[in-house]
Structures are given as C-alpha cells and as structure tokens.
Amino acid sequence: MTDFFDPRFPDSASLRAQAQKSMPKFAFEYLEGGCIDEIGLHRNTNELQQVRLRSELLSPSVDVDTSVDLFGHRYAAPFGIAPVGLQGLMWPKAPEILAKAAAEMNIPYVLSTVSSSSLERIAEVSEGHAWYQLYNPTDANTREDLLDRLKASGYQNIMVTVDVPTFGYRVNDIKNGLSMPPKMSLTNIIQMLTKPSWLLATALAGKPEMETLKPYMPPNMPADQLASFMNNTVMGPVDFDALKVLRDKWNGNFIIKGIVNPSDVQKAVDMGADGVVLSNHGARQLDCGESSIAGLQALNNQYKDQIKLLFDSGVRSGTDVAAAMASGADFTFLGRTFVYAAAALGKNGGTHAINMLLRQYIQVMSQLKCAHSSQLPQFLVK
Secondary structure (H helix, E strand, O other): OOOOOOOOOOOHHHHHHHHHHHOOHHHHHHHHOOOOOOHHHHHHHHHHOOOOEOOOOOOOOOOOEOOEEEOOEEEOOOEEEOOOOOHHHHOOOHHHHHHHHHHHHOOOEEEOOOOOOOHHHHHHHOOOOOEEEEOOOOOHHHHHHHHHHHHHOOOOEEEEEOOOOOOOOOHHHHHHOOOOOOOOOHHHHHHHHOOHHHHHHHHHHOOOOOHHHHHHOOOOOOHHHHHHHHHHHHOOOOOHHHHHHHHHHOOOEEEEEEEOOHHHHHHHHHHOOOEEEEOOHHHOOOOOOOOHHHHHHHHOOOOOOOOEEEEOOOOOOHHHHHHHHHOOOOEEEEOHHHHHHHHHHHHHHHHHHHHHHHHHHHHHHHHHOOOEHHHHHHHEOO
C-alpha cells in the first residue's frame, strides 16, 4: 500500500516516542546517540532550524512537483533513506522493510556495510534500485570481492564514508556494551525481555549479524576481535590516494560521504567523484565539529555545476528537507526518522515515513508557492 499513512504518527517526534516504547533501551540509545556530550546532535538540528524561507503569497498558485533528477534517475522526492548500521538490532528486518518501501515509492535506499541484511538480499528486495555505503576496505582481496559482488548485484551508486577515522566515543554505547568490542550484559537481556514484540520479531528473524561481511569473518569469531577485524579488513585509512583507487575501480556513480570542509569538496571534484554528502555522521564522530548545514552554506553554491551536493545530519522533517534544498543541496537523506518508523509500525513503517515527509514537504512548497525543488533557493532569506 503506497498510500499508507497512520495519523497517530504525523511527525518524527511521535514516531520516535513509539520507537522508544518498542525497542530495548540499549538499541534505542544506539540509534539516538551522539559523540561524547552530544552537543553536536543539537547543533545539527538547531542550526538547520535557523534557516528561513519567505513566501510569495500574491504570486499565482502552483502545482508542486516533488520529483528530482539525480544520477540519471528521476526520483519521486528530494529525500532518501540514509545508511544506518545494525538496523536489524533496532527492529528486525528493518533494512528489508525500508528498502522495499523505498523501491515502491521511488526514492533511494542506501544500505550500510554493517547492515544486518546482505547486499544481495537488498538488491533483490529493492529490485536493483538500492545504493551501497562502503568503507575503504583495508584488505585488497576484500575490496575486490565487495566491488565484484556489488557489480554482480546491479548496484549503480556507491557512497564511500570517509568520516570514521576512529570509532566514535559514544557514552551510552560504552555503558550498554555496544562499543568496541561489544559485550552483552544481564541488563541488556532484561531490557530485551521487557519488549515482547521486539523479542518475538527478533526470534523469528534470527540474531542480527553483519550479513554482507560474514564471508570475510573467521568462523565463530569472538566479539573481542571485532574491532581488530574491522580495522584490518573493512575500515582502512581514507585519503585522496586511497579514494582514487576505489574511484578508478568503480564504473558507476561514486559519492563521497562525510565531508563539510570546502577544501575536501574541491578534492572530490579533482578526483572525479560524482557527488559528495555534506554530513558529520549524524554528530556521532566529532562533538565539537560544525553542523552539516554550516558546511553546506559555506560552499555558497561554489561547486553547484561541478558535483552533486547531497546532505544529511539533522534532517527530521519535510521542513528540514526544504531548508537544506533552499541552502544549496541537490538532495537530502534521513536516517533516524526512518528507523523510528520501522520500529513504530513494522512492515508499514517505511511507507508511512515517506508519505509523512512528502505531505510535510508539499505543504511547505505550497505555502511558499514554489513549484519545484530547484526553485527553493529563490525563497531563502539571506
């Protein structure tokens, strides 16, 4: 049902509240958490909410067209589903729920390398329309095999994350045993037992694991070796030369995710990247870093004709999507809101969230009397 919308959850806040009731505390805090004091989390949302748009109320009424052309495809909306690791921990089968909804509603879904669904399964569920988020594999054989699997499964767009030179210092994850190496505690088990719907769904789905990476993991690898495995195999150092190797080996669209510095955008242009995601990893890596919207605004449309400028971090609503698009973004992504929706509404969560965001976005556009996303910068109050 592509028109599914549950009026009990008209915004991200209500979805969040229901998600918190539905999933164990440690899983919810993993989704919610930022780095150290979580100041960056609030900076992302607060500074995005400072963007102001001005209506032209005496202009003729418009028919709003929400479609956006991106990398040779016309999407139905200017937003997609950002990569979120371990979605299956937060709600069983969440990657498949969200990828299926995205394909049906014609928006992009980006699969995380550390997802609980394999890249082959998501390619099947999304009918070949999913994107893939990649870290820079340290091991050359792993890199070659991953790229071969992506090509064989029909992926056209890879999004290479560059903003994780270290594991983020997230206080709640440390308390909950979800830092590196992960440890399951008695407290976590008690929390799971208090969420019977989550527990039953998890039992039916099976224990969430990093399905895409399983072929590269030693059998029965102890949890205390996970950090070493990630560093030595999957998450290698990222610099211009390392990215150039990946760029040269990939024939599809190559997007660099996790930069806010204009000089890094210039390097992406020089490398031949097709797009960048102005992002600070949802404020999960650097608490004192600038917000993504500040990074986007600093570009001042300088690279508009040279590379696609995508945006995430802090986006929670259709209003936020409009604010980012007015500030120079070509496209936006949301992560937490969609996982909230999957936890709140199960198999209908993805479709509900897309329709919710579309309704919000269309209302903003209609109020402004803006017919198309490409016109939004004209309504920006500078």
